[in-house]
Amino acid sequence: MRLKQALIAILCVAVFATAAAASDMKPGEGVTVKPARATWNTGFFQEALVRRGLEQLGYDVQQPKDLQNPIFYKSVTFGDVDYWTNGWFPNHNSQVPSNFDEKAEKVGYVVKAGGLQGYLISKKEADKLNIKSLEDFKRPEVKEAFDINGDGKAEMTACPPGWGCENIITHHMKVYDLGDHINPIKASYEAGMASALGTYKSGGPVFFYTWAPNWTIFKLKPGEDVVWINVPEIKPTEAQAPAEDRMTVSGIKGAVSDPVKLGFVVSDIQIVANKEFLKNNPAAHKFMQEFTLQLEDINKQNTLMNEGEKSDRDIARHVDDWIANNQDKWNSWLEAARQAAK
Template sequence: MFRKLMTSGVAALAILALAGGAAEAKTKVVIGELDWLGSRAIEQVLNQVMTEYLDADVSTIAASQEALYESMNKGDGSVDVVADVWSDHLPAQMKNYVIPGSAETIIFNKTPYEGTEGIFIPKYVADEYGVKSLADLAKPEIAKLFDSDGNGLGELWAGAAGWESTNQTQVRAKSYGFDKTMELTTLDQAVELALLKDAYASKKPIAFYYWTPEWIFAAYELVKLEEPAFTGYTTEGAKGTERYNANGCYTFYQPGERNDWLEASDIKCSQPPTRVYVAHSKELAGRDPKIAQFLTQVKLSTDDVSKWILAMEVDGKPVEQVAKEWIDANKPKIENEWLAGVR
């Protein structure tokens, strides 16, 4: 009898130990890696916060963007989070997985940060010469400021060869009329950044396409040339989205869409900011509501992401160090805003 009681007691203790171990099991969270520095920084910040504050077991996996969103939609735990979703560049994924009436299997944080694109000049050029708008580049006396080789045309970096944005800049040049006064260049990005550094050091005029967030906006004072307000995309591909307007100001076709893409395209307004989100799968929300709540409450800023890129790209800091230093300096924000009601 005593032996039976002892055996039962041992079994009970074993069951309690197993139950305790199950209760303490960490939630596994898989972050899908994207291949640009801004995303890598955001991924690492989320990784460290979930590990430190929410006792999560975080890992990462690299794949194409399409595969990452498909995996989140499946909800099998192979990918739980994508940290830097440029939503306006992903119409198919938005229609299939995100917006009301879709599968609604991917959930965004409440407050996105904004990514912008446009033509920029140094602030000292705007201040000294009064260059404010993109249409100013169609004025010969303004274009002459950016003429570095004496051929009578100013230079403007349109982007690298093969970029969609390079074609959009070409359309803008036609639409605003500075195709007659400015020469569009397609140098490698690294070469253009070296030219920017030299121009800034000697306070010379320079004009170029770029986007935020990026490290140059943390390193230099730059001004985006003004354009009329965006009133809508006009092409078939935009139908069904909130930014479609048959009479809008933004008509753009890719060279692969039609042979007369340049003649048929017309851009006479700014490109609207792209809303950039942290996304997680609906399945993760069911598996660990607290981690999901944290992910919906994350609030990033374009300035912070630009500074993280600067620290990695220019200062050579490892992404893990950049994330830890920012977290250590922003604990009140993380604990009182990102983790409000979670811990």
């Protein structure tokens, strides 16, 4: 009996030791990884989470390079960077080089159908002036209401140069003949939205492009403070055309109509990585395939950043908190990655 108990004890120790060793496996040891990061800070959280996961798998992950979309997509095909977590598809389709599918790969879904985009205006003005669409900005009284700087056009907080949404907004100004009626402000988006929020809090009107995930629609709540408005009709760009059915959306809270013609494709947020990197690093590949977030989690973190918690140290703390609150899920991703490396 004592011998049997001793054997069982030895077996248990061996099992626990094996499990502990498996959980400490570092399949990425000795490998340096070169990540990139989008220029919009609402995408920083997911980048930091993936970087942390790869570090826990033993990879030496460099600080990310902040790159504009077209530069990233060229860089990842060249192998100058290994990946980023900020792919928006099909919104970014027009910005990828011709050899993209040969050299790079979309991996998993950070948030499937999480990339909602469109135009919003202050609800007070929408109700007062019966604004339903961008077409209404051709009316003199509407332009005047949103003409902040006196140039005779309605000012709209838009996208900085190099962002995918900038191309779409430029397309809209042209195909809907809005160039003489709307002035898209293309300065820093964060600064532009801070200014718009200040204007709204002072009782003034707001008119802006935004997307989800983003803090903007938590500070300016659709249906209460602002409303989503329509484009006059769906006129997709060449890149948008294959997903034209994803440009009109039903069930959007705070929209002036249901469905609402957003004029932007509802996008999947995905990791994009160099194919050679993925081939040589099955653990990293598997972790990226497993990695996914709830849109609400990103919005919550984005709001913390907007309230001042935006340093690298703050973001690292947000990562710590998210992992602590999702430890089982996190561990399962790491375990799947380790198994893939065996």
